Amino acid sequence: MSEPLFGKVALIGIGLIGSSIAINLRDRGLAGSVAISTRTAPTLARAEDLRLGTSYHLDPAEAVRDADLVILSVPVGACGPIAEQIGPALKPGAVVSDVGSVKASVIAAMRPHLPDHVQFVPAHPVAGTEQSGPDAGFLELFENRWTILTPVEGASEEAVARLAALWRACGARVETMTAEHHDLVLAIVSHVPHLIAYNIVGTAADLEEVTKAEVIKFSASGFRDFTRIAASDPTMWRDIFLNNRDAVLEMLARFSEDLASLQRAIRWGDGDALFDLFTRTRAIRRGIVEAGQDTAQPDFGRSPKGH
Ligand SMILES: NC(=O)C1=CN([C@@H]2O[C@H](COP(=O)(O)OP(=O)(O)OC[C@H]3O[C@@H](n4cnc5c(N)ncnc54)[C@H](O)[C@@H]3O)[C@@H](O)[C@H]2O)C=CC1
Ligand SMILES: O=C(O)C(=O)Cc1ccc(O)cc1
Secondary structure: OOOOOEEEEEEEOOOHHHHHHHHHHHHHOOEEEEEEEOOOHHHHHHHHHOOOOOEEEOOHHHHHOOOOEEEEOOOHHHHHHHHHHHHHHOOOOOEEEEOOOOOHHHHHHHHHHOOOOOEEOOEEEOOOOOOOOOOOOOHHHHOOOEEEEOOOOOOOHHHHHHHHHHHHHOOOEEEEOOHHHHHHHHHHHHHHHHHHHHHHHHHHHHOOOOOHHHHHHHOOHHHHHHHHHOOOOHHHHHHHHHHOHHHHHHHHHHHHHHHHHHHHHHHOOOHHHHHHHHHHHHHHHHHHHHOOOOOOHHHOOOOOOOO
16 A cells, blocks of 8 residues: 555546546555546446445536546547536646547647646556446556656646656556657557558458358457457547547558558569568567567456456
């Protein structure tokens, strides 16, 4: 058990990420009290059954009253409207954060609604699974994974350091960068790969000459990995693509060019071009494994609860 890092923490949204944070706060003793707010009564009741917090509220403004730290764990498109709801109820000096997979548009949507007397430190734990909802969370989710902080101008160093300490106490490694750079990096390492997975599974599902039964029966592990990713939450991913539009389109343009050159290599029987690329990409994979960044991969979809 650690010393509580914050007195009262308010968690708005209690899906995979919110519930994983709640479990960390509870099991590691990181908060004096934890107020939970979510949109629907059944989800709130489930959070209470799971003992994820110490008080439960349908009204987010009620949950954030007197909170020292507020974390929004909702689809990125919901962050602006929630900031508008909670803005007037925030305590002076409170740290306000989120966990959204896109940063610049979330900051633009939230900032106008936050009073000057709070410290806004947006964050993104780069850790997750394809599961969602309050039952999906688990203690180890953030273990050895990166959390990226994108503090806005004017946030105090003390607020950034306190939030970083909380994420480290959850087992995460912490890095700070601008929101724009975050969005570019995540477009290539997370958003475009998800789009590729949604696309290939959709393509396979629409084939006429290959039946769905055959796709399931003969799916090799590569295709199965795509289906896991393509099972990710539709609302969450719709919001990510709508909110990281420019960076995703930029990376997709590069991707399409490279795909066209692979197409050409296959058409013209250019085995050297294929072999050279596959050799380079194999080295990248080995680098990831050597850096210890593959450790969470086997857990994805196989959390301790057997998800
Ligand atoms: N799932 C993942 O692997 C990761 C997700 N994220 C980010 O974390 C955030 C939450 O994602 P998850 O926990 O996976 O989602 P989730 O679907 O498991 O939970 C979302 C929560 O937000 C609430 N919610 C949904 N729409 C709402 C609205 N319009 N107004 C108020 N509340 C609403 C839901 O009731 C639920 O409590 C998203 O912004 C996502 O981009 C970040 C890292 C990883
Ligand atoms: O399940 C997977 O493979 C993921 O990639 C999880 C994930 C989804 C969204 C994020 O912003 C970060 C991590």
